[in-house]
Amino acid sequence: MAPAIPASARKALPTVVFSVVVAAAAIWQHATVAAGMRALLGADPRWLALAALATLGLWPTSVWMLRGSIPAQPSARRLFALQLAVPAIGLVPAASLLIRLRFLRREGLSHSAAVASMTLLGFAALVVRIPLVIIALLATPSLVRRTGSQSPWHDLGARTSAWWHHATESPWRTGAVIAAILVVVGALTAFAVVTVRRRVAARGGWRELAHRVRSGRSDAEFAWKSVAATALRPGRAAPLWVAALVQPLLMVVALWAVLHAVGADLSLADTFVVQLVTVALGPLLPSPSGVAAKEITLAAGLTAIAGLTGGVAVAVALGFRLLTFWFQIPLGLASFAYLNHRRAI
Secondary structure, three states, rough: OOOOOOOHHHHHHHHHHHHHHHHHHHHHHHHHHHHHHHHHHHOOOHHHHHHHHHHHHHHHHHHHHHHHHOOOOOHHHHHHHHHHHHHHOOOOOHHHHHHHHHHHHHHHOOOOHHHHHHHHHHHHHHHHHHHHHHHHHHHHHHHHHHHOOOOOOOOHHHHHHHHHHHHHHHHHHHHHHHHHHHHHHHHHHHHHHHHHHHHHHOOHHHHHHHHHHHHHHEEEEEEHHHHHHHHHHHHHHHHHHHHHHHHHHHHHHHHHHHHHHOOOOOOOHHHHHHHHHHHHHHHHHHHHHHHOOOHHHHHHHHHHOOOOOHHHHHHHHHHHHHHEEEEEEEHHHHHHHHHOOOOOO
């Protein structure tokens, strides 16, 4: 009998596969990537300094958001270290949520109160970003017309229709296509049913699941009351909601500065459109742990929406993500070690 694959290896497999796909795409488009690297190496350091300042402004806003979402009074130093550690640990699936929950539990909050605080944090970010994204989406067609760019999916309907016509032009081919679709749907359905049954059995069966649902409902009611009580306190609500609004605007300023650093003269309003649209589309890319997802969506958005060339779009995406994420990984790992040493997580 072949040895069972460890659970950690199974969880890491999607990330490895997606990383290989991204690496293959980078090799395939090596000329564009090389042009982007050359443009980034020749970027204006003054604009990069402005982008770095906007990125530094994200750090205190993250602390204010977390402080405004919890009823306790944790140390500002530990909160700052936690917010630095979250991006680095977030490369591991679900690790950022777990580390925040452990931190709040060590600060004396119950499990329900910790979950409520995390719920309020995510709710504030979502509520603030939704109207911003809607404004950006409404402004996207105007920007596309002005730049004369075409999205990669502009002829998706015509290509799909042509493919379907070619696949169904004969009865035998039509039957083969329908059979293949039914086989795929049936296989996915069977896989989903088997997976659900195994997980339910591993957790004590359907009765235990029903008991957990009932207990979870009572915990959710308590958590909602805690969220409402915290959100309505002026001393907590002000830093939470103000920081939630300032954060996406600082990201826009950082992207705008990187654009000017590589010679792309995009206005601040147009940068706002591209940034918010790509943020909204980023989760649609099946990227485990967010590996290269934001880089790809940002480069595609700059090309399809703002009309930039591929090399400039790659330079902007790499520069922006290096400043706002990748350069902070070593500092985040050091912050994680500090919190672990202080037994704060």
